[in-house]
Amino acid sequence: MMKCTILMSLILMFLAAAADGKRKRPEDKVKCPKVKSLRNFDLQQFLGNWYVIQYYASSEEALAYRCMQAEFTMSVPFIDVTMNFTYSFTDDPLNEQLLGNITWSIPNPAQPAHWSHSEDTYEGIYNTYVVDTDYSSWALLLHCAEKSKSPRYLSSFIMSRLPILGVNVISYLRDKLPRYDIDVRYMFDMSQNECDVPQAGIEIPPSLLGSRVQATSRKHPMKHDHGK
Numbered sequence: 001m002m003k004c005t006i007l008m009s010l011i012l013m014f015l016a017a018a019a020d021g022k023r024k025r026p027e028d029k030v031k032c033p034k035v036k037s038l039r040n041f042d043l044q045q046f047l048g049n050w051y052v053i054q055y056y057a058s059s060e061e062a063l064a065y066r067c068m069q070a071e072f073t074m075s076v077p078f079i080d081v082t083m084n085f086t087y088s089f090t091d092d093p094l095n096e097q098l099l100g101n102i103t104w105s106i107p108n109p110a111q112p113a114h115w116s117h118s119e120d121t122y123e124g125i126y127n128t129y130v131v132d133t134d135y136s137s138w139a140l141l142l143h144c145a146e147k148s149k150s151p152r153y154l155s156s157f158i159m160s161r162l163p164i165l166g167v168n169v170i171s172y173l174r175d176k177l178p179r180y181d182i183d184v185r186y187m188f189d190m191s192q193n194e195c196d197v198p199q200a201g202i203e204i205p206p207s208l209l210g211s212r213v214q215a216t217s218r219k220h221p222m223k224h225d226h227g228k
């Protein structure tokens with residue numbers, strides 16, 4: 001009886017160690033995580049305007065952006081998805097709104113929640129997945145770019161049709177991200193306040209304007225660097 005108990009304990013210890021090892025698998029910093037496309041996704045319902053409520057990028061340890069908003073459109077026939085977006089930098093005293101866009105193709109019409117883009121300025125192959133959405137209120141996007149012999153670029157948007165989103169919904173969406181190697185400690189709140197240009201009622205000292213960093217020399221929220 002004693003031998004059986006010892007043997008059973010050893011088996012349980014082995015299984016626990018194996019499970020722990022599986023949980024602590026080494027993270028692949030080059031390849032994008034495997035993502036299942038959202039089933040029964042209706043792209044037509046997803047189109048339109050969204051506010052980015054929280055933002056993550058693997059290359060950043062602090063939030064550099066504010067007032068990020070996106071508009072999704074689709075070509076006819078239904079081949080391409082385009083995101084036109086606006087944003088400004090958190091430390092820009094002028095709160096200048098900058099413009100950007102990216103267009104993806106849909107590799108498999110049967111999986112319209114997966115979009116793919118290939119262009120050097122977007123760091124090689126750039127895949128985007130709609131991880132979850134209810135269409136009318138909230139959505140979760142995952143972006144991942146792979147480039148040969150370079151670390152991947154991983155980013156994610158929690159989005160809302162309104163400038164605010166409920167805490168419970170945000171928590172629900174954040175809980176989905178760790179499985180895709182996203183550290184939610186670096187999933188930052190995106191301010192959607194005072195997004196008019198310029199900020200109303202603010203007098204900016206000339207010295208501050210003189211030290212203002214030009215946007216073209218700074219990081220782009222969907223790329224590693226401007227113009228590269």
